[in-house]
Amino acid sequence: MDNAKHKALTILIKAGKQLVLPLISIVLVFIVSSVILLFSGHSPISAYGAMISGAFGDMGKIADTLGTATPLILTGLAVAIAMKGGAVNIGCEGQLYVGAMAATITGIFVKGLPAVLHIPLCLLAAMVAGGLWASFAGWLKVRLQTNEVIVTIMLNYIAIYLTDYIVTYWIKAEGMVVKTPNVLDSALLMKLYPHSRLTIGFIIAVVITVLLYWMLKKTVFGFELQAMGYNRAAAETGGVNLNKCFMAAMLLSGALAGLAGAVEVLGVHKYFIKGFSPGYGYDGLSIAVLGQNTPIGVAVSAVLFGALRSGATMMDRATNIPGDFVVILQALIILFVATPGIVMELRRQGRILFMRGKDGKQA
Amino acid sequence: MLSLCGGFPFRRTNGARGLTVNYLEMRGITKSFGSVMANNRVDLTVRCGEIHSLLGENGAGKTTLMRILYGMIKPDSGEIYIKGRKVNFRNPQDALRHGIGMVHQHFMLSDTMTVAENITLGSEPRRGFFYDREKAIREVEELSKKYSFRVDPRAKIETLSVGTKQRVEIMKALYRKSDLIILDEPTAVLTTNEVQELFKVLRELRDDGKTIIIITHKLKEIMQISDRVTIMRNGEYICTKDTCSTNPQELAEMMVGRKVNLTVEKSTGIPEDAPVLFELRNAVYRENKTEHLSGVSLKLHAGEILGICGVEGNGQTQLIEVITGIRPLTEGEIVVKGQTVVSCSPRKMVELGIGHIPEDRGTRGLVKELTIRDNIVIGYQKRKAFSRKGILNTKYLNEYSRDVAEKFSIKADSISSPISSLSGGNQQKVIIGRVLSQDPDIIIAAQPTRGVDIGSIEYIHEKLLEMKKAGKAILLISADLDEIRKLSDNIAVIYNGKIMAQGRNTDFDEQQLGLLMTGYRNQEDKHG
Numbered sequence: 001m002d003n004a005k006h007k008a009l010t011i012l013i014k015a016g017k018q019l020v021l022p023l024i025s026i027v028l029v030f031i032v033s034s035v036i037l038l039f040s041g042h043s044p045i046s047a048y049g050a051m052i053s054g055a056f057g058d059m060g061k062i063a064d065t066l067g068t069a070t071p072l073i074l075t076g077l078a079v080a081i082a083m084k085g086g087a088v089n090i091g092c093e094g095q096l097y098v099g100a101m102a103a104t105i106t107g108i109f110v111k112g113l114p115a116v117l118h119i120p121l122c123l124l125a126a127m128v129a130g131g132l133w134a135s136f137a138g139w140l141k142v143r144l145q146t147n148e149v150i151v152t153i154m155l156n157y158i159a160i161y162l163t164d165y166i167v168t169y170w171i172k173a174e175g176m177v178v179k180t181p182n183v184l185d186s187a188l189l190m191k192l193y194p195h196s197r198l199t200i201g202f203i204i205a206v207v208i209t210v211l212l213y214w215m216l217k218k219t220v221f222g223f224e225l226q227a228m229g230y231n232r233a234a235a236e237t238g239g240v241n242l243n244k245c246f247m248a249a250m251l252l253s254g255a256l257a258g259l260a261g262a263v264e265v266l267g268v269h270k271y272f273i274k275g276f277s278p279g280y281g282y283d284g285l286s287i288a289v290l291g292q293n294t295p296i297g298v299a300v301s302a303v304l305f306g307a308l309r310s311g312a313t314m315m316d317r318a319t320n321i322p323g324d325f326v327v328i329l330q331a332l333i334i335l336f337v338a339t340p341g342i343v344m345e346l347r348r349q350g351r352i353l354f355m356r357g358k359d360g361k362q363a
Numbered sequence: 364m365l366s367l368c369g370g371f372p373f374r375r376t377n378g379a380r381g382l383t384v385n386y387l388e389m390r391g392i393t394k395s396f397g398s399v400m401a402n403n404r405v406d407l408t409v410r411c412g413e414i415h416s417l418l419g420e421n422g423a424g425k426t427t428l429m430r431i432l433y434g435m436i437k438p439d440s441g442e443i444y445i446k447g448r449k450v451n452f453r454n455p456q457d458a459l460r461h462g463i464g465m466v467h468q469h470f471m472l473s474d475t476m477t478v479a480e481n482i483t484l485g486s487e488p489r490r491g492f493f494y495d496r497e498k499a500i501r502e503v504e505e506l507s508k509k510y511s512f513r514v515d516p517r518a519k520i521e522t523l524s525v526g527t528k529q530r531v532e533i534m535k536a537l538y539r540k541s542d543l544i545i546l547d548e549p550t551a552v553l554t555t556n557e558v559q560e561l562f563k564v565l566r567e568l569r570d571d572g573k574t575i576i577i578i579t580h581k582l583k584e585i586m587q588i589s590d591r592v593t594i595m596r597n598g599e600y601i602c603t604k605d606t607c608s609t610n611p612q613e614l615a616e617m618m619v620g621r622k623v624n625l626t627v628e629k630s631t632g633i634p635e636d637a638p639v640l641f642e643l644r645n646a647v648y649r650e651n652k653t654e655h656l657s658g659v660s661l662k663l664h665a666g667e668i669l670g671i672c673g674v675e676g677n678g679q680t681q682l683i684e685v686i687t688g689i690r691p692l693t694e695g696e697i698v699v700k701g702q703t704v705v706s707c708s709p710r711k712m713v714e715l716g717i718g719h720i721p722e723d724r725g726t727r728g729l730v731k732e733l734t735i736r737d738n739i740v741i742g743y744q745k746r747k748a749f750s751r752k753g754i755l756n757t758k759y760l761n762e763y764s765r766d767v768a769e770k771f772s773i774k775a776d777s778i779s780s781p782i783s784s785l786s787g788g789n790q791q792k793v794i795i796g797r798v799l800s801q802d803p804d805i806i807i808a809a810q811p812t813r814g815v816d817i818g819s820i821e822y823i824h825e826k827l828l829e830m831k832k833a834g835k836a837i838l839l840i841s842a843d844l845d846e847i848r849k850l851s852d853n854i855a856v857i858y859n860g861k862i863m864a865q866g867r868n869t870d871f872d873e874q875q876l877g878l879l880m881t882g883y884r885n886q887e888d889k890h891g
Contacts, residue, residue: 217757218755219755223740226730226733234726235730236709237709237727237728238742239710
């Protein structure tokens with residue numbers, strides 16, 4: 001009994017410790033950004049007030065926040081899973097475009113399927129396309145020892161312009177806008193809340209989060225992936241086929257990014273439009289860092305980023321602060337999370353102050 | 364912060380070397396890091412002109428004590444006297460000014476600079492505004508001649524052997540007029556012959572009136588070199604002894620705090636009809652046009668320990684990696700239990716019954732971010748009992764690793780603690796436990812006791828001998844010649860990727876092995 005209690009307590013403490021750094025960072029971000037707002041003559045209170053009500057003001061807004069978070073969860077997971085295996089996938093943006101295009105094409109041209117089959121088929125197509133796109137970078141690394149960081153970045157541009165080309169010259173809808181015709185109704189993701197961005201895509205993202213958590217904890221692949229990520233030499237000695245494992249990590253990562261593209265196209269836009277992603281793939285990097293590469297952490301961070309994004313729209317409208325201000329917020333978050341030294345030093349100083357205060361009272 | 368201790372007289376004691384003066388006295392030194400008492404009221408008295416050994420296991424507090432002496436750490440309490448005067452060092456520069464020099468275990472030399480430049484660095488001879496290179500070279504040459512260091516002041520550090528680098532470090536201390544030189548585990552990186560050379564230099568320094576402190580845990584060397592020895596255990600002072608009135612057995616017991624068994628029954632040879640379990644035929648390994656292994660042939664019998672000795676970097680790493688399937692052979696073949704192995708991989712070798720204790724637990728041995736349990740399992744994660752269809756059987760894994768931890772007396776709070784929370788000895792036991800509990804027929808044990816305390820060494824050796832008795836074939840690769848001598852039935856000497864000699868353990872003597880390890884087949888002078 002006591003033992004169980006003790007165990008629960010240690011788990012809680014462990015979780016708490018993991019949360020300390022991101023939480024302190026976020027508090028710091030709000031302090032620093034308030035200073036910035038004050039200096040530029042805005043009231044932080046009204047800014048954050050507008051933001052919070054924009055993100056969580058009513059059910060519709062919460063739904064929008066979660067809907068915005070959906071592709072972010074997936075790209076965040078994509079980066080995190082690659083990172084777990086020691087691979088740096090900066091190509092999520094490109095994989096997302098390729099995946100979105102594959103889903104769109106499947107959604108438009110495969111006819112006569114019921115939604116139960118058509119949706120999974122579109123999602124699968126997106127995952128295969130994104131996965132293959134990322135695997136190409138993985139294959140180059142395994143075969144020619146190229147640096148996957150550079151290759152994935154370069155592949156982003158190729159992916160974006162390739163899909164641009166397809167939508168402009170092959171399957172453009174009538175009219176001025178460079179976009180494809182709508183996908184068939186049977187390929188559209190069901191809305192969970194009317195007139196919002198929230199679709200069953202969110203449920204898919206949550207399920208995948210849980211699956212990945214389980215995969216890392218309980219499967220041989222997850223075990224080998226992490227061993228490889230932490231220490232390649234030890235993993236190799238332990239019988240892990242590094243090349244195969246690396247390729248698998250890239251494939252999985254790309255598939256998740258591709259899925260993010262599909263969810264966005266099939267759920268929100270209903271068609272592929274040129275430049276539809278406001279940088280979901282790059283945000284995935286920030287989210288993975290903030291979530292410390294754990295699936296649950298990534299999901300939570302993605303919701304935070306989603307809230308910032310949908311809150312920004314409201315702030316833009318209600319105050320005269322440009323919505324781009326959230327980019328500053330995101331940058332600050334990463335700055336503080338990626339440099340734990342700042343937070344550590346603050347904690348140390350805080351502790352010293354606290355101790356002094358205590359001594360002072362005693363004396 | 365130098366203050367005279369009023370009325371404190373020079374202590375005069377009647378030691379083994381006649382009337383002597385205490386050069387150094389440390390009294391009641393206490394230092395704690397958090398809840399750990401690194402030094403608990405430690406006393407140390409070192410006489411002028413003696414070689415004094417500081418003996419203790421890893422974590423006994425030797426290095427902490429010496430760092431306090433060298434001004435790198437401030438003690439919580441305690442006093443230090445140099446020639447009877449109380450001193451208070453704030454940093455190593457203070458210590459240097461008082462004639463204390465330290466040679467660290469990891470050399471602090473700049474590889475691309477010359478010997479003379481390195482030695483004079485920090486107290487350079489100047490001519491006006493400029494560095495006086497000629498004078499530096501002259502001075503270093505004089506120093507080299509005086510103590511017969513045989514070092515070329517113009518040589519670049521990167522071209523020197525480990526032993527010579529160490530002599531440069533000692534010269535660095537001498538150049539700053541140090542009278543007390545502290546050496547932190549100086550023999551850990553040296554070959555037998557280099558050790559003898561180092562000892563010659565140290566004796567010469569002593570005869571010239573220098574005082575020397577050696578931190579070590581090698582008993583044999585203490586008996587050979589030191590005049591007196593101070594033993595520490597668990598951060599506490601145990602006692603100080605004249606070396607001539609003690610013996611290794613006694614020292615070991617004081618160091619560990621209990622009876623230890625230093626002697627192992629010597630090999631009686633292996634039976635004639637023992638089957639060959641593992642064979643390497645004419646193995647060649649080439650990488651980037653360098654030949655790391657050139658035609659190595661080895662045979663391992665059931666119930667045999669074959670020791671591979673050699674100076675590090677002579678192909679041992681490649682030999683291990685080829686045998687365990689990490690690298691492919693360029694030429695030659697590997698025969699396991701009578702069956703030629705094609706396309707080796709680490710997993711395949713494990714399946715064939717080869718257990719691998721990697722030579723460097725930090726890089727190949729352990730994943731330090733993972734838990735103790737995961738590190739006990741890694742390498743065998745695909746075993747049927749551990750996982751089915753790619754899904755880990757975590758419940759069994761927990762039970763199994765708890766078992767292993769108990770059986771191999773791994774001291775840990777919980778198997779789900781990170782491996783980095785364990786001491787070096789216990790980390791090594793995790794690896795040993797991982798490999799041996801999988802019951803391999805062939806064991807590749809590379810540096811199985813490197814950086815491990817004496818208690819764990821004893822334990823690991825016992826386990827290896829147990830495996831041998833159970834009819835396993837063991838290949839022991841070690842830089843520690845004593846370990847090879849102690850455990851092996853047969854010995855092979857590796858030099859420059861070739862086997863120089865192979866034979867029964869009893870056929871060789873230490874002198875011979877030392878020469879073979881440096882590439883000399885007969886008794887030529889090493890230094891031509």
